[in-house]
Amino acid sequence: MRKNFAVIGLGRFGGSICRTLSDEGFEVLAIDKNEERVNAYAMIASHAAVGDTTDEAVLKSLGIRNFDHVIVAIGDDIxxxxxxxxxxxxxxxxxxxxxxQNDYHEKVLVKIGADKVVHPERDMGRRIANNMASSSVLDYLELSDEHSIVEIVANSKISGHTIIDLDIRKKYGLNIVAIKRGMDIIVSPKANEDIRANDVLIVIGTDEDIDRFERKVMQ
Structure with missing residues (x-):
């Protein structure tokens, strides 16, 4: 079964995670105490709810314990x-x-049992979401609002084929700029290069094309 997620706080950071996970086809519950924000994500997330998550009864009523992963993306209210x-x-x-929000906040979160603490200035919401959502994507780096570089592990659908056989550039608009193979890195691989199982492909393209490639080929 695929993971399901709940995102608490729908500001820029939480909204980015919510949108990306939803685009990847995951079940996402979007929660915020601001009704306007919740309405904005009602058609994006699987479910959206207005609620004060500092109230235990509210979280229980939302069935929060049934979610595999909860992201607390509350803004300035530490x-x-x-x-x-x-x-x-x-x-x-x-x-x-x-x-x-800061190092002190992180220390408190770690002490009370948060499994992972992130700083939005260091970890963009989209990068975190893709790492959580996909077992094939090892790393994700935004180059701009629309373009990214990703590291993708070759699966059985593409291993054993050459780059020209897969024709990834024509079909998906993506370019394989390098291949990591064990301790070796093949820069600008040739079209007849065979892709092997567990090769790490370093791919560049638009976010839309990367998402399309991952949905159709990597899952």
Missing amino acids: QSSILTTLILKELGVNHITVKA
């Missing part, structure tokens, strides 16, 4: 972030990722 994380932990949520 107290609400900490209280929400604490309640999630007490309710037995399997995995909790929390956005930290």
